[in-house]
Amino acid sequence: MEGWHQLYPGHIPTSPLQKALLAAGSAVMALYDPYRHDMVAVLGETTGCLALPNLRDKMKNHPEGHxxxxxxxxxxxxxxxMARLQGLPEGSLGREYVRFLEDNKVSPDTRMPPKFVDDEELAYVIQRYREVHDLMHTLLGMPTNMLGEVVVKWFEAVQTGxxxxxxxxxxxxxxxSTRKLQVLATELVxxxxxxxxxxxxxxxxxxEQRWEQPVESLREELGIFPPPAVRV
Structure with missing residues (x-):
């Protein structure tokens, strides 16, 4: 687009109309196949114009976030x-994070870089959100199956907007399934x-500076209640 330029590597300038079309298309595809992480990523970038500045401001106004x-x-x-994290004590954030990656066969390298966020700092905010997503699973004690993902999304929806x-x-x-819906509605959500x-x-x-901290301690510090004793 004339007069536009890349704000960061990989940035693709788009107009409001183009963003709306991308949002609509990615929403349809993401609903059809929730594991289409590329479509989920595009949806997050093209619809986060209000939430991302709010998250950025929360970070700026907090010493650690800043x-x-x-x-x-x-x-x-x-x-x-990874070797150091694997050698940390049981129950520590680093050890439990590595356990989560191994048990669910996922990698932190699969998070897509932002493309459609028209602000370099906000692009980092959504990148950070993506890269700590697996840590949310770790803190919440949720696997990567559909039920676990939905529970994490409820938590993230309230947290991030x-x-x-x-x-x-x-x-x-x-x-x-009906059984999982019942557990979701009555306990997990x-x-x-x-x-x-x-x-x-x-x-x-x-x-990255909290790997040694016990997960339970970090949950308590943040204000996350202990997970329900149900099979997810």
Whole structure:
């Protein structure tokens, strides 16, 4: 587009109309296949125009969050000392994070870089949100199956206000069985909402400097209630 330029590597300038079309198309595809992470990513970027500045402001107004914005840490296999994390005590954030990655066969390197956010700092905010998503699973004790993802999305929807999270929380359960829907509605969603409302902003935690901290201690510090004793 004439007069537009890249704000960061990979940035694709788009007009409001183009963003609306991308949002509509990605929403349809994400609802059809919730595991289309590329479509979920596009939806998050094209609909986060109000939520992302709010998250950025929360980070700027918090000492740890402000430092994260300044230093721009990234969570990749290239930045993680996996051997060290595996050697940490049972129950520590680092050890449980590695256990989560191994048990669910996921990698932090699969998070897509932003393309459609027209502000370099806000692009980092959504990148940070994506890269700590697996840490949310770790803190909440949720696997990566559909039920676990829906629970995390409810927590993230309350925490971030991102329309993508709200959409995932609202429509993710349509593929669940009746039994799982009952557990979700009666125990897991109420817990996720209460925890999301009670907890301080999860983007204000410098997780890379908290690997040794016990998960239970970090949950208590943030205000996340202990997970319900149900099989997910």
């Amino acid at each position: 430092r994260i914005l300044q230093e721009r840490p990234r969570i990749h296999l290239s930045t993680l000392d 991102l329309p993508m999270c709200v959409l995932g929380a609202a429509f993710g359960p349509v593929r669940l 109420p817990w996720a909402i209460r925890s999301g409302l009670n907890a301080s902003c999860v983007l204000n935690v410098y997780y």
